[in-house]
Amino acid sequence: MVLEIEGKQKASSKFEKENIYSEIDPLALYLKQISKYKLLTPKEEQEVAANIQEIKKQLVLLQSEDFNEDEKAMKMNQIKMLEAELKHQKNIMVHANLRLVVSVAKNYQHRGLGLIDLIDEGNIVVLFNGFQKKKQKTPAGEITKALKKRDAYIQKKR
Numbered sequence: 001m002v003l004e005i006e007g008k009q010k011a012s013s014k015f016e017k018e019n020i021y022s023e024i025d026p027l028a029l030y031l032k033q034i035s036k037y038k039l040l041t042p043k044e045e046q047e048v049a050a051n052i053q054e055i056k057k058q059l060v061l062l063q064s065e066d067f068n069e070d071e072k073a074m075k076m077n078q079i080k081m082l083e084a085e086l087k088h089q090k091n092i093m094v095h096a097n098l099r100l101v102v103s104v105a106k107n108y109q110h111r112g113l114g115l116i117d118l119i120d121e122g123n124i125v126v127l128f129n130g131f132q133k134k135k136q137k138t139p140a141g142e143i144t145k146a147l148k149k150r151d152a153y154i155q156k157k158r
Helices: 014-024 026-034 042-064 069-107 115-129 140-157
Strands: 002-005 008-011
Touching: 026 069, 026 115, 042 069, 069 115
Parallel strands: none
Antiparallel strands: 002 008
């Protein structure tokens, strides 16, 4: 038997069938995509969080300074470089924590919401809330807090 997918013929081995179906399943595809990102050790995560805080401080300092026309181009270039580095550091933290979201979400599975919905909620917390609070150095605590709130809400509905 030969499978026809997107105009290409595929052999019907068990492995290839499983591979085809895993690419159709959104959860399997998502897990495959996030597995490409490196997990951070606690020390690395603290270093990235410290880098983010330091870059933010430097940006605030540079943006609050008054400078003359000669310095303006140089300072604007420094600001652009710092903003690019800040974005890079935040991406490292977010990508590393995507797997954490899945891990935490699995603990709340079978309580009224599907795993993919729990992962979505956790990702929203990481993307939008994870770096906003000054006291919170990493988004891990925020993910857990959000999922616990969601769990309490689900328990009330029962």
